[in-house]
Amino acid sequence: MHNDLATALARSDLLFDRAQIEQAIARMAAAIRADYAGQRPLFLTVMHGGMLFASLLALEISEAVDLEFDYLHATRYRGATSGGGLHWLHRPATPLAGRRVLLADDIVDEGHTLAEVRDWCRQQGAAEVRIAALAVKRHDRCVPGLAANYVGLEVPDRYVYGFGMDYHEQGRNLPAIHALRTEG
Template structure:
């Protein structure tokens, strides 16, 4: 076993981070989000529920259960498009997996961990519309507090607002680590 120090040590990051939202607070926020989503979809209008991998997985699973408890059926699929690939700033969009479910004429609900500047979500939303989706809505667990969003992109359903800092946990990674932390942390400045 190597004793070399990891270049991006998660334990060190946690020691240098503030707890922004704990698990109970996030679960309450997700339950609150489910109410307006349920109100926006009728029983005969089952949305295609697209989880945006990898970060959206923990949030999307929790939100799906809350929606199911409210009687809303979902047609599950996923996509994997990234601009980060382990880095802390985005580059060109790379598609790793596109949904197999036809989107023509369907309502689509995208579930993602965070809306930061929105470049990735804007591209995904545009792609869904190009595939013939008649409506595309975004559910984001967290929205970052700043004014740098891509024009025209916003989350239709928001769990919490996080500071304009490097955040991780509950799907968001710290150099591909910590996605399964049951809370959201922000690195100290």
Template sequence: MRTDLAWALANSDLIHDRATLERAIARMAARIRNDHAGSVPLMLTVMHGGMPFAARLAMELGAHRFDVEFDYLHATRYRGRTHGGELVWKARPTTPLRGRRVLLVDDIVDEGHTLDAIVRWCRAQGAADVRIAALSVKAHGRCVPGVCADYVGVEVPDRYVFGYGMDFHGQGRNLPAIYALKE
């Protein structure tokens, strides 16, 4: 398989365009605001994929006059590969989690192994509540039991997807839409 972005775009289907994703994020922001009313949750962006989605979600929350505190983490099982391996922590949040409501923000819930480890770590750090906001969720039955997004933007097919934070061999994270390679 070729690994250049031009090839990937030519051999992909557009799954969700920018307008669709922005409407989904706006709906998610309203739900998050309602569910977290009266608190200032700690919004932890899962790097790198969660960054574009987290930035847009944060602006939508701000448009609702809802405040969040920011931090990030970088935990990966992929390290440039297309399949996961052992979890590696590249950066942990510096904000103490004890007693906090935590909102993990990521680009996708695929099988959930990485998010499962992150959620368990947050709870071990004393987080009072941990919820997941995912821009996309893959449609399949292979998820880690108990790992699901509390706030979901869109569903994507069980194919190689990229764009809006998700990469194609390190490329295309900044595409304002989600694509899936043709089967």
């Protein structure tokens, strides 16, 4: 299969446009505001995929909850479509001990990367680790015991990209979520 973004878009279905994504983020933010009212959680963006989503989510949470920001960059993919061992490119500089941590990421696919990141946060002494994911794939292959606490959208078990998610390291900045059609 050719990895050209224009070709991929021609072979894809639009799942969610920007307005639908922003509505989902607003719903998530309302739940987060209620759960963290009066507190100052550590808001960790999982790079690169979580960047667009986390930015909009933080703005929607607004002044109702004073977030402390940091980020992490960990990957199992390194440009491939299947993962290996976790590779850290950047760990948060903010101490996690005793903190309520909110991880913001683009998607929970099978959850291996997020499970390892969550476990690392716990090992660093985080009092609590919750996950906010823009999208969750519908399938039964998720890491046991891993689930997003705040979910924006459910996507089919297909190759999805856009709005932070990449198509062979392309298209992260697309303002919508697309899914490749299955060949058949």
